[in-house]
Amino acid sequence: MHDNIISKPRVGLFVTCLVDLFRPTVGFAAIRLIEQAGCTVDVPVAQTCCGQPAYNSGDRKDARAIAENTIAAFEDYDYVVAPSGSCASMLKKHYPGLFRDDAKWTARAEAFAAKVHELVSFLSDERGMVAVHARLDARATYHDSCSGLRELGIRAQPRALLSSVDGLALSELPDADACCGFGGTFCVKYSEISNAIVEKKVRNVEATGAELLLAGDLGCLMNMAGKLKRDGSKVETRHVAEVLAGMTDTPPIGGSG
Amino acid sequence: MQIGSPAFKQNAHDALGDVQLQKALGNVRRGFIDKRKKATDRLPEFDALRDEAKRIKDHTLSHLDFYLEAYERKVTASGGRVHWAETAEDARNIVLDICQAARARSVTKGKSMITEEIALNDFLAENGIRPVETDLGEYIIQLRGEHPSHIIAPAVHLNKEQVEMDFRRVHDHLPVARDLSEPEALLNEARMVLRKEYVTADVGITGANFLVAETGSSIIVTNEGNGDLTQALPKVHVVVASIEKVVPTLEDASQILRVLARSATGQETSVYTTVSTGPRRKGDPDGPEEYHVILLDNGRSSMLGTEFQDMLRCIRCGACMNHCPVYHAVGGHAYGWVYPGPMGAVLTPSLIGVDKAGHLPNASTFCGRCEEVCPMRIPLPRMMRNWREREFERRLNPAAQRFGLRFWAFFARRPRLYKLGAGLVIPFLAALGGRKRRLGWLPLAGGWTRHREMPAPESRTFMQQWRDRETLKQDAGR
Amino acid sequence: MSGRDAILGRVRRALGADSDDAMRLQAVEKRLARPPKGVIPARGQGSAAEKLHLFCTEAEAVHATLVKVRGPEGVPAAVAAYLRAKNLPAELRMGSDRRLKAMPWQRQRSLTVRYGASDGDDLTGVSHAFAGIAETGSVVLHSGADNPTTVNFLPEHHIVVIEAKDIVGDLETALGRVRRKFGRGEMPRTVNMITGPSRSADIEQRLLLGAHGPRSLHLIVVEG
Numbered sequence: 001m002h003d004n005i006i007s008k009p010r011v012g013l014f015v016t017c018l019v020d021l022f023r024p025t026v027g028f029a030a031i032r033l034i035e036q037a038g039c040t041v042d043v044p045v046a047q048t049c050c051g052q053p054a055y056n057s058g059d060r061k062d063a064r065a066i067a068e069n070t071i072a073a074f075e076d077y078d079y080v081v082a083p084s085g086s087c088a089s090m091l092k093k094h095y096p097g098l099f100r101d102d103a104k105w106t107a108r109a110e111a112f113a114a115k116v117h118e119l120v121s122f123l124s125d126e127r128g129m130v131a132v133h134a135r136l137d138a139r140a141t142y143h144d145s146c147s148g149l150r151e152l153g154i155r156a157q158p159r160a161l162l163s164s165v166d167g168l169a170l171s172e173l174p175d176a177d178a179c180c181g182f183g184g185t186f187c188v189k190y191s192e193i194s195n196a197i198v199e200k201k202v203r204n205v206e207a208t209g210a211e212l213l214l215a216g217d218l219g220c221l222m223n224m225a226g227k228l229k230r231d232g233s234k235v236e237t238r239h240v241a242e243v244l245a246g247m248t249d250t251p252p253i254g255g256s257g
Numbered sequence: 258m259q260i261g262s263p264a265f266k267q268n269a270h271d272a273l274g275d276v277q278l279q280k281a282l283g284n285v286r287r288g289f290i291d292k293r294k295k296a297t298d299r300l301p302e303f304d305a306l307r308d309e310a311k312r313i314k315d316h317t318l319s320h321l322d323f324y325l326e327a328y329e330r331k332v333t334a335s336g337g338r339v340h341w342a343e344t345a346e347d348a349r350n351i352v353l354d355i356c357q358a359a360r361a362r363s364v365t366k367g368k369s370m371i372t373e374e375i376a377l378n379d380f381l382a383e384n385g386i387r388p389v390e391t392d393l394g395e396y397i398i399q400l401r402g403e404h405p406s407h408i409i410a411p412a413v414h415l416n417k418e419q420v421e422m423d424f425r426r427v428h429d430h431l432p433v434a435r436d437l438s439e440p441e442a443l444l445n446e447a448r449m450v451l452r453k454e455y456v457t458a459d460v461g462i463t464g465a466n467f468l469v470a471e472t473g474s475s476i477i478v479t480n481e482g483n484g485d486l487t488q489a490l491p492k493v494h495v496v497v498a499s500i501e502k503v504v505p506t507l508e509d510a511s512q513i514l515r516v517l518a519r520s521a522t523g524q525e526t527s528v529y530t531t532v533s534t535g536p537r538r539k540g541d542p543d544g545p546e547e548y549h550v551i552l553l554d555n556g557r558s559s560m561l562g563t564e565f566q567d568m569l570r571c572i573r574c575g576a577c578m579n580h581c582p583v584y585h586a587v588g589g590h591a592y593g594w595v596y597p598g599p600m601g602a603v604l605t606p607s608l609i610g611v612d613k614a615g616h617l618p619n620a621s622t623f624c625g626r627c628e629e630v631c632p633m634r635i636p637l638p639r640m641m642r643n644w645r646e647r648e649f650e651r652r653l654n655p656a657a658q659r660f661g662l663r664f665w666a667f668f669a670r671r672p673r674l675y676k677l678g679a680g681l682v683i684p685f686l687a688a689l690g691g692r693k694r695r696l697g698w699l700p701l702a703g704g705w706t707r708h709r710e711m712p713a714p715e716s717r718t719f720m721q722q723w724r725d726r727e728t729l730k731q732d733a734g735r
Numbered sequence: 736m737s738g739r740d741a742i743l744g745r746v747r748r749a750l751g752a753d754s755d756d757a758m759r760l761q762a763v764e765k766r767l768a769r770p771p772k773g774v775i776p777a778r779g780q781g782s783a784a785e786k787l788h789l790f791c792t793e794a795e796a797v798h799a800t801l802v803k804v805r806g807p808e809g810v811p812a813a814v815a816a817y818l819r820a821k822n823l824p825a826e827l828r829m830g831s832d833r834r835l836k837a838m839p840w841q842r843q844r845s846l847t848v849r850y851g852a853s854d855g856d857d858l859t860g861v862s863h864a865f866a867g868i869a870e871t872g873s874v875v876l877h878s879g880a881d882n883p884t885t886v887n888f889l890p891e892h893h894i895v896v897i898e899a900k901d902i903v904g905d906l907e908t909a910l911g912r913v914r915r916k917f918g919r920g921e922m923p924r925t926v927n928m929i930t931g932p933s934r935s936a937d938i939e940q941r942l943l944l945g946a947h948g949p950r951s952l953h954l955i956v957v958e959g
Contacts, residue, residue: 015719017669021683022712024719043723046672054666056623056642057658058649062666069672146624179582183622188704189658190266190620195708196273196586197622226709229695254712255694281939288940305774313773316766322746323763329739331920341738393946394937410937417938440938448947455947456855471767472922482888482933482948489884489925500742505763506770507914511906515776525793526871526930529948534922540880542830542852544924554742561749 011039012077014070014116016087017049018218019239023253026218029245030083030119036245037127039079046073050087055094056184064098068105071095071112079126080116083241084217085148086184088118093151118148119241120216124157131164134246141173141210142240143201143224145217149177158216158240165243174204180215182223198227205235213237218253225254258376258404260609261593265616268591281414282588285407289579292523293630300519310513311634314570317504318561324470324503325552331473335535337548345375348553352377352462352495355549356386359493361459365451367477367484368392369464370408370573371497371553373595374608377462388462389454391483393447400427406589406597409521409575414588417443451483461487461545465498466517466572468550471506474534475550478517478527485531494533494545499553501569507532513572516632521574556608564643568603570633577627577637583620592617599627603640611644615653618644679718687714767920772907779870779904786869790902791956793872797931798944799952803899805959807838810896813955814861815843817894821951828857828890832881835863835896852883853890860890860949865916866909867902867956873930874954875909877923884925893949895929899958 011034019026031041051066070091074080082088092113099105123129142162148154162170181187181197188194201224205213213228213235215221225237236252261268272278297303317324329339342348356364364381366372366388378388378399390399394412398405400423405411412420421437424446437443463484465475475496477484488494504510518524537544560566578584578598589597594614596604602617611618618641627637648654668675690696690713698706705711716722752759779789791801804813818825826847829835840848853860862882864874874895878884887893903909906928913926933948944950 020719021679022714024715024717024722027719027723043720045676045720045724048669048672048675051669054662054669056645057654057662058642058645058647059662059666060646060649062662062670065670066666069670073672146622146626150625150629177626179622179624179626181582181622183624186620186622188702190269190583191704191708192266192273193269193583193586193620194622197582198709200585222712223709225712226695226705229710229712230697230708250715251694254710255690255692284940288936300776300778302774302776309774316762319750320759320763322743322750322752323760325743325746327763327767335922341742343738343741347738391947392937393935397937410940412937413940415938420938440941441943443938444935444943444946448945451947452855470763471770472920474922480933481935481946483946485884485888485927486947489888500746505766507910508770508773508907511910512773514906522936525797526873526928528797528930528933530873530928530930532922532926532928534924536924538879538924541878541924542880542883543885544878552742554738554745558742558745558749561746562751563749 009039009078011041011079011081012074013041013043014047014050014074014080014082014087014091015043016082016084016218018222019083022222023218023239025247025250026083026239026241029239029241029247030081032245032247033119033123033132033241034081036132037123037129039127042077044073050090052086052090052184055090060098067095067098067109071108074112078115079122080112081119081122082116083119083239085118085145085152085154086217086219088116089147089151092116118152118154118216120158120161120244121152121154124161129161132161132244134244135166136243136248137167138212139169139171139210140212140214141171141205141208142176143173143180143213143215143220144177145215145220146179148216154216161244162214162240168243171208171210173208180220180224182219184219187223198223202227202231202233206233211235214240214243216240221253225252229254258373258595260613262605262609262614262617263593265591265593265620268593269587272587272591277416277419278414278588281416282585285413285579286585289523293520293576293579296519296523296525303516303519306512306515307632307634310516310632311570313504313509313512314633318501318566318569321500321503321561324505325500328468328470328473328503331470332535332550335473337473337535337550340549340551342551342553342555345555348375348497348551348555349377349380351551352497353381353384355493355495356381356460359459359547361386361493363387363389363454363458364460364462365389365391365454365458365487365491366395367461367463367479367487368395368411369462369497370405370595371464371499372462373405374555375497375553389451389458391451391454391487392479392481393444396447396451397423404590404595407575407578408573408596414590455486455490458491460493460495461491462495462497463488465496465502467510467513468498468503469507469510469532470503472534474532476510476530476532478514478530480528482529485529488533489544492545493547493549494536496550497553498550499555500557517572517574520576520630520632560607565603565607565640567635568600568607568640570635571600571604572633574632576630576632580626580630582622582624599637599641603637603644606644611647612653615648676720680721683714683718684716687716689713775905775907776870779868786902786904787899787956789869790867790872793870794931794954795872797872799872799931799954801954801956803956803958807834807957810838810955810957811840811843811846814894815846817953818859821892823858823892826857827859827861828853828886829861830882830886832863835861853885855889857890859892859894860886861894861896862886864895864897864901866912867897868906868909868928869902870905871930873928875913876927876929877913878925879923884927887927887929888948890949892951892953893932894953894955896955896957899956
């Protein structure tokens with residue numbers, strides 16, 4: 001019994017700032033799923049945000065300071081898992097480059113990056129999960145968030161796990177791999193263009209006839225949910241982890257109806 | 258051409274409200290993406306060719322000085338002449354000198370982005386030489402006094418009705434009764450008009466897709482055949498090309514040609530791939546008597562050895578803009594200078610300065626689709642971010658933006674303070690969301706709420722709830 | 736300082752080039768003398784029969800028309816048949832290519848053949864290809880005293896004669912043959928690789944055949 005506990009991998013959950021602030025359910029859903037995958041989960045308190053707002057605004061200094069905090073906070077874990085392709089990609093693909101001129105930190109960042117995974121791909125690829133124990137009677141469609149799709153190769157994994165949810169029918173979204181127009185600070189800096197892009201996205205969502213829209217990144221989800229609701233759409237929006245963990249009692253993102 | 262890039266936001270606003278333009282932009286989304294995919298899926302070696310194409314260009318760029326010298330030697334040996342132009346102005350003057358020496362009154366032009374970059378047409382016209390664009394798309398926009406909105410489909414922003422109106426306005430020989438409602442009729446009309454121009458022009462000017470160091474050749478690819486008529490019929494052929502167009506050998510050009518057409522139009526290859534080397538040979542029944550190449554730097558050498566060197570691999574296929582959500586939304590003119598889309602967002606700041614083109618690398622969602630489809634594997638998002646870094650270092654971005662960023666970063670760097678602040682604000686916002694669980698308006702969030710609802714926070718922050726849960730667990734365990 | 740020296744100087748400085756110049760120069764000379772072959776699509780690397788088949792399929796896929804004849808003496812009849820089918824006048828423009836000249840044109844009684852460059856008034860031009868490329872269905876033509884380039888572009892209809900034995904698998908092999916014929920680093924004034932008739936999609940991205948070059952491309956493949 002005691003040995004069993006010791007042999008379980010220890011996962012540090014990188015909550016992501018948007019989940020922390022707007023959608024704690026996603027964080028708790030992630031914990032449940034990671035535990036179901038045979039790991040113990042801890043949430044280091046010294047985390048804030050992955051630093052993308054600074055990094056993508058050209059502010060490398062702040063991005064690096066935030067990265068140092070994050071790396072230090074997670075160094076003791078076997079894995080670092082984030083319920084977001086975008087944040088996971090920042091940690092995994094972009095952190096090491098922030099320390100180009102510093103060999104010591106580069107090594108630390110690379111060791112850290114090697115342990116980082118996006119939630120759904122962690123469950124599938126790293127832990128071999130092929131099915132979940134969840135039920136949801138709904139017709140759903142899935143949007144591939146850009147960073148997860150293109151930087152981390154997340155495409156088949158969420159579809160495979162969603163197909164194991166009892167009662168869930170998944171229909172493919174036309175142009176599923178086209179950006180939703182969120183783009184972090186882009187959506188406020190160039191809000192008109194962002195709006196034109198998300199308009200196309202929600203039209204495609206409506207065209208599927210689905211009543212539920214799923215994705216793996218809260219930024220994209222809030223953008224699409226916000227647009228759907230402004231247009232008076234009945235389509236509800238959730239993070240894929242909520243459905244996989246069977247935690248759909250919380251009202252959907254941006255409310256229902 | 259006038260630089261409209263600083264007004265990108267206003268340009269984008271106008272473009273989004275332009276019904277005709279929005280209709281035409283639908284053709285980009287529909288036309289290019291599926292065709293490219295079909296063509297690349299059909300060639301199992303496509304990705305290996307992309308790797309090879311990248312290697313070829315990287316090798317060439319790191320030996321660029323020697324390849325340029327080798328190229329020049331071969332051009333000279335085949336009876337052609339190489340002119341070196343440091344700036345756009347130098348290039349314009351060299352073209353003018355050649356035209357004046359040939360006593361040219363009109364010049365025909367093959368489609369070339371580089372002559373757009375050096376604003377050649379206006380300059381020739383000011384000096385009494387009539388430039389005639391012969392690519393159908395370029396011809397149409399020349400009639401309209403516009404610039405290309407796409408690097409391979411210059412008139413992609415137009416609908417056929419607009420083209421008909423322009424033809425009726427300019428071609429005064431057209432009977433009113435002549436039916437021009439279909440693209441076919443418009444094409445025939447342009448073909449007839451341009452036939453006369455080809456044979457009367459004294460000088461033909463083309464760009465080059467490749468310059469081959471091994472043979473001193475220039476290579477152009479076209480579908481219409483206008484480039485070939487432009488260079489075969491006048492007595493002088495002038496090639497204008499930037500220095501990074503050089504590749505070592507015919508094999509190297511062949512490798513890159515395989516990824517070019519497939520990425521651009523989804524064709525297996527373009528209709529006409531033409532390798533030109535020097536002027537007409539002794540005994541040749543046709544071809545130009547003079548062959549000139551203008552090698553243009555205009556900022557390229559200053560990209561070498563920097564984080565922007567990768568951009569010099571670009572072969573101008575247009576795949577990045579064909580797959581760009583921002584380009585799809587606003588079209589090419591909004592970018593305000595010669596090169597639109599992702600490749601323009603990286604290249605334009607290099608050529609006209611990031612102080613003027615600062616919006617372009619910022620107006621990207623970093624969705625990464627451009628890099629995914631780039632045949633030359635150019636890390637476009639990374640370089641857009643590099644431009645943002647330069648802007649940030651030079652304090653070129655708006656003060657409010659910088660302040661907001663620093664304010665946020667102050668907290669993001671201090672987890673305790675961050676949690677304290679979030680713990681106060683978030684439950685308040687959650688309460689504001691009420692039963693609808695969303696907000697229609699929020700101070701300082703106008704950019705968001707003008708177009709969409711703001712989903713309200715669920716309740717308290719995750720960290721607050723987690724702390725409670727852990728405390729409970731500890732209490733239970735005690 | 737000339738533009739040339741200024742540009743080359745800037746390039747060298749940007750590359751940080753000086754100490755390893757000899758090595759860099761050697762790398763350049765090596766590549767120019769012995770070009771690496773690169774990635775060649777397997778598609779075109781079959782037997783001669785497979786190459787011919789692929790060539791025909793690819794050419795027809797891009798709207799070229801194609802007919803096969805036995806021996807060069809069958810070409811004039813095939814040309815005459817094409818003109819009749821298209822309702823074109825029995826007039827041709829061609830270069831004084833000896834392979835074309837050797838064909839029995841006189842057997843087609845009403846056919847008028849003009850030799851030399853095209854002046855733009857010819858409806859139909861005939862050229863002899865130097866090679867064909869199976870992977871893309873392209874024909875390769877090069878200029879020379881007997882092969883005017885204008886015949887390839889000015890007539891409304893372009894007929895190209897290609898011998899089946901000259902069809903190679905890929906672009907590199909075709910250009911390699913040009914190199915063998917003219918010598919390393921030497922080229923005729925122009926080499927045209929032509930793949931289907933001229934076209935444009937510049938108006939609303941709708942594909943139209945017959946932009947500025949020929950409206951139709953007819954290939955006559957000579958077998959045996």
